[in-house]
Amino acid sequence: MITEFVKSESNYQSAFREVRHARPTAAWAELVRGSAMDRFEQLGFPTVKNEEWKYTNLAPFLKEKITPAPPVEVAADTVARFVYPETASNHVVLVNGFFNAQLSSVSEQGIVVRDLFEAIADARYGKIAREYLARNATYHDNALTALNTAFLQSGLFVLIPRNVKVETPLQVTFISDSREPNSANFPRLLVVGEENSAATIVESYVSIDDRAHFTDAVVEVVLLDGARLEHYRVQRENNSALHVATTATELGRGSSYDTTSITMGAQLSRHDISVVLDHEGAECWVDGLYIVGANQHADTHSVIDHKQPHCNSHQLYKGILDGNGRAVFNGKVFVRHGAQKTDAMQTNKNLLLSDRARVDTKPQLEIFADDVKCAHGAAVGQLDPEELFYLHARGINPALARNLLTYGFAEEVIGKIKLESIRSELDQAVLNQIHAQLDE
């Protein structure tokens, strides 16, 4: 054990001590932070030798000494461009992971939206935070989650109390401001939907400029019996960013979780999303779209874990790759012993627009129950020449025809998004070269 003490100190150890000194918290949370830091020190950043990281290499990004980014001032009009109109009155901003009250406004009554760090200290919410924080996003086997957890000093706590139905979507915007070079930020979000509550949350990641930064985000969602949540995740950080994130969700009896993850930004992004169906009658839709351009790499690892009978899961992930873009999709669906009458469906489809684009897709089903309905599939393809000719034969020029078919490919995911402004933002992203409007 002596060697542990003489080992050279990591980049993060001194920063961690500073945080611990400057931002003390409840005893239980200190314990969580401390053991997460220890765990990170033991695990270290994952390397390509780790099977789960086979295709995604963080090493080139981690050469420089990375320092945790401080909370900085951001002008309100800078933030305005990141806000979707539907959520204008219900919008929370975190800068470098720090809750910013001045830039946030929540008009919806009945829901609790607080700085997570304050919620921990608050007698009303401390118990809830204690019960659910770091429960689903465990740091024991995930160094990145461990690092995020160690640097817990703000974040956001969202509680939708029992029977409360929130009409206006809540947007949570995580802004990375990397005026300090090689800075890291650790966004954290805990959402608890109590019994029979209903809400829509838009989680958005943006960069303030085009300087490189490291974002390590962790989002935990707990839905209690009969709760419903529509959850959009839109990652459009700048093309120099390294973005890693975990979304971990636990579903109660008869609850419903409908999530769509959009990945457009970052030079390298990795999203681990897991949904545990641990009570009967839960249902989830876990969809996504990654749009990967030149010099971008997007990795999605998904785990859908059916632990109890009578649960349904539906998953559709689509990818559009251009240039030398690369993507990884690894989707595991577990149907545990006794999880009878499970209905699980998983599909991953990829469209390669360039000969140099590459995708590694691996859908996996592991079934330990005998009365279930499960299907999965993966496809990688290019634009169909016959479809292109059909459009050409109607007078549509080749560049436009290509865009239109690409748009059509993405529409299966985009079309189900219920927020008009996110939909049109995505349409524009897909149709970035299109010179006609397609707003019907």
Place this chain on the structure above:
Amino acid sequence: MLEIKNLHATVDGNEILRGINLTVKKGEIHAIMGPNGSGKSTLAKVLAGHPDYKVTAGEVIYEGRNLLELSPDERAREGVFMAFQYPIEVPGVSNAQFLRLAYNEKKKHLGEDELDPLEFKDLLKERAKVVEMEASFMSRSVNEGFSGGEKKRNEILQMAVLEPKLAILDETDSGLDIDALRVVAGGVNQLRTQDNAIIVVTHYQRLLNYIVPDYVHVLAHGRIAREGGKELALELEEKGYDWIKTPDADGAGSGASAN
């Protein structure tokens, strides 16, 4: 409007068209008939510019220009339209979006005003009557989940919106029941004017009961083996294609020019 001279074309290295000669003037309807494998559909695809079909000899003059030099989309914007035998599904793109895009591309090419979605909606509503299509088809993805008959009606709707100078209907009657056939043919007849021309490619005479051709050309082995008026189609219906003598290499040209 269209002059095809000694047209030869291959697909996958096999020669399918072996010297087609055909002249189409505006206001005319021409029927191209022939047994399976005679080259009817190949002729339609060559005119539309399908990349799998290579022209090895001959020329096609359309409105005084060399049609073969134009890309498929340029041909379409210049007023050439082929109704597909097997219309392609375009998931995720609504019929209305698709049609407006195609319409505006053409208008832009002609230097005319483009239509915004609302204006176009009115135009589409009007044109949809031609093929008795309901509004619900406009918001559905192009041809996705359409029945065979609906797809063919959709092709004629596209024709109605794009108002081609030269329309080539490639086996538009195949797979249609008699009611759908009547609707589709009725649509084509409504779109006929003194200024456009229509080439109807068909295996069967029955479509020609509804779309009455001025001329009938019968293809065999990649050449026009016989030509005549609409009565030729009736004769084929009665006797089948077997009696059409397969022309040899020299006979083809003379057979075509006999009329």
